[in-house]
Amino acid sequence: MHAEDRYAVVSSDCHGGGQFSDYRDYLESQYLDEYDQWAAAYDVPYDDLKPPLGERNWDTARRERDMAADGVAAEVIYPNTIPPFFPRASLTYQPPPPNAGDAERRWAGLRAHNRWLVDFCAKTPGRRGGICQVMVHDLDAAVAEVRWARDAGLFGGVLMPGTPPGSGLPPLYDPYYDPLFAVCAELGLPLHMHGGGFNPPMGDTVEGPVIFMLEVTWWGNRNLAHLVVGGALERHPDLQIVFTEQGTAWIPPELQRLDYFFARMRTAEGSQEYVWGQPVMAKLPLQPSEYFARQCHVGASFIRPNEVTLRHQVGVDRIMWGTDYPHKEATTPYTLEALRASFAGVPYDEVAKMIGLNALNLFDFDRDAVLAVAADIGPTAAAVDRPLMPGEIPAEAEKCPALVGFGGPQ
Numbered sequence: 001m002h003a004e005d006r007y008a009v010v011s012s013d014c015h016g017g018g019q020f021s022d023y024r025d026y027l028e029s030q031y032l033d034e035y036d037q038w039a040a041a042y043d044v045p046y047d048d049l050k051p052p053l054g055e056r057n058w059d060t061a062r063r064e065r066d067m068a069a070d071g072v073a074a075e076v077i078y079p080n081t082i083p084p085f086f087p088r089a090s091l092t093y094q095p096p097p098p099n100a101g102d103a104e105r106r107w108a109g110l111r112a113h114n115r116w117l118v119d120f121c122a123k124t125p126g127r128r129g130g131i132c133q134v135m136v137h138d139l140d141a142a143v144a145e146v147r148w149a150r151d152a153g154l155f156g157g158v159l160m161p162g163t164p165p166g167s168g169l170p171p172l173y174d175p176y177y178d179p180l181f182a183v184c185a186e187l188g189l190p191l192h193m194h195g196g197g198f199n200p201p202m203g204d205t206v207e208g209p210v211i212f213m214l215e216v217t218w219w220g221n222r223n224l225a226h227l228v229v230g231g232a233l234e235r236h237p238d239l240q241i242v243f244t245e246q247g248t249a250w251i252p253p254e255l256q257r258l259d260y261f262f263a264r265m266r267t268a269e270g271s272q273e274y275v276w277g278q279p280v281m282a283k284l285p286l287q288p289s290e291y292f293a294r295q296c297h298v299g300a301s302f303i304r305p306n307e308v309t310l311r312h313q314v315g316v317d318r319i320m321w322g323t324d325y326p327h328k329e330a331t332t333p334y335t336l337e338a339l340r341a342s343f344a345g346v347p348y349d350e351v352a353k354m355i356g357l358n359a360l361n362l363f364d365f366d367r368d369a370v371l372a373v374a375a376d377i378g379p380t381a382a383a384v385d386r387p388l389m390p391g392e393i394p395a396e397a398e399k400c401p402a403l404v405g406f407g408g409p410q
Helices: 020-026 029-041 060-070 100-122 139-152 175-187 207-229 251-267 272-281 288-295 335-343 348-362 367-377 395-399
Strands: 009-016 072-079 128-133 157-159 191-194 241-244 296-301 319-322
Touching: 009 241, 009 296, 009 319, 009 348, 020 029, 020 100, 029 100, 060 072, 072 100, 072 157, 072 348, 072 367, 100 128, 100 139, 128 139, 139 175, 157 175, 175 191, 191 207, 207 241, 207 251, 207 288, 251 272, 251 288, 288 296, 296 348, 319 348, 335 348, 348 367
Parallel strands: 009 072, 072 128, 128 157, 157 191, 191 241, 241 296, 296 319
Antiparallel strands: none
16 A cells, blocks of 8 residues: 555445426326426425535536545435425335325336436446335335336445335335345345435424434334344345445444344243244344345445444444435535544555445446546545544534534634
8 A cells, every 4th residue: 555545435325316397307298297286386395405505416517526526436326305296305204105196106206216317327427326216015016116227227226115113014024025125136236224214204393303313223223133033134145235324333232132132042942032033043044143244234424433443343344435415414525534534544455445445346336437536536545544633624514423523613
């Protein structure tokens, strides 16, 4: 390693979507009249999805400038804007459709987003890994859409919709979802569990968003136990799961807890764990930590310095850094400072894996294209290895969790 060597930085967690009116061109013709009526009465509820801030989601030239300034050569793109017929952004809000007609329209809206995303990703070939959205009320339709998305060039994977209590959907440990898991495994498309997408609706009280914020990672983290206990990872050994924007520090104690209970369910004869667990353990030959090491990855957006110290317990080859662009808590425009805060002093080979190579290995990026861009814009090893000092950046930078404690008055 030389100090001037540049890292290939790949963000495993970015967001994007079409401008509100852009989706009309991607809807099937039978929905256009209904779309016009819906759009005429709809007011986008998020200021950061309106111009000029909203342009970061769909303006490819602006996005490329922002990525270059951050030193990011490639990105995985989750949804962010509001697809047709959805009341709010579909990433975190998929309440039960009021009726079958509404479900059909929302499904059409997600298909429109997927088709828009194909064209958006094609503007920077091989460097934007678009994520396909599906609804799981009709798994045959979901499977067909996944196949279409892979053929059309969306290689970022598939976003798993939330299945919280009250959604009208089976829990994630139910074999109901096997057709979706099977097609993702077959096509080499990771299945994404993004934080914020699994909570029950937050409600309309002022307390609701606070409870959402306090519980958001728990609702996402619990999916690991559901996938293991339900046998999805055993039945589909090629299926790869990505847990994004849920933190990293939870993984070692959760794996320890699950391994403990699995051991009790296997061997503690006479215990309640053994009685309840035997029918399940008979179908699961591996320990939860073994399934995780084989099939799970962490989209470690704005990974905190104290989490990096746990990297060997999580798995250096499991961690994929992310900027969370263009969200308000993103590392932008302090991405280099966030990398310094978390990775200064960490061996070069380990940093290279966590901030880029692991994502290049999991997703079907054009490796040569990404590395060529990284050679021009990627941060140097020396720049990342310089520790960030408290007060070196303005206090407003602490909007990003990775930078808490480093901001100061300017």
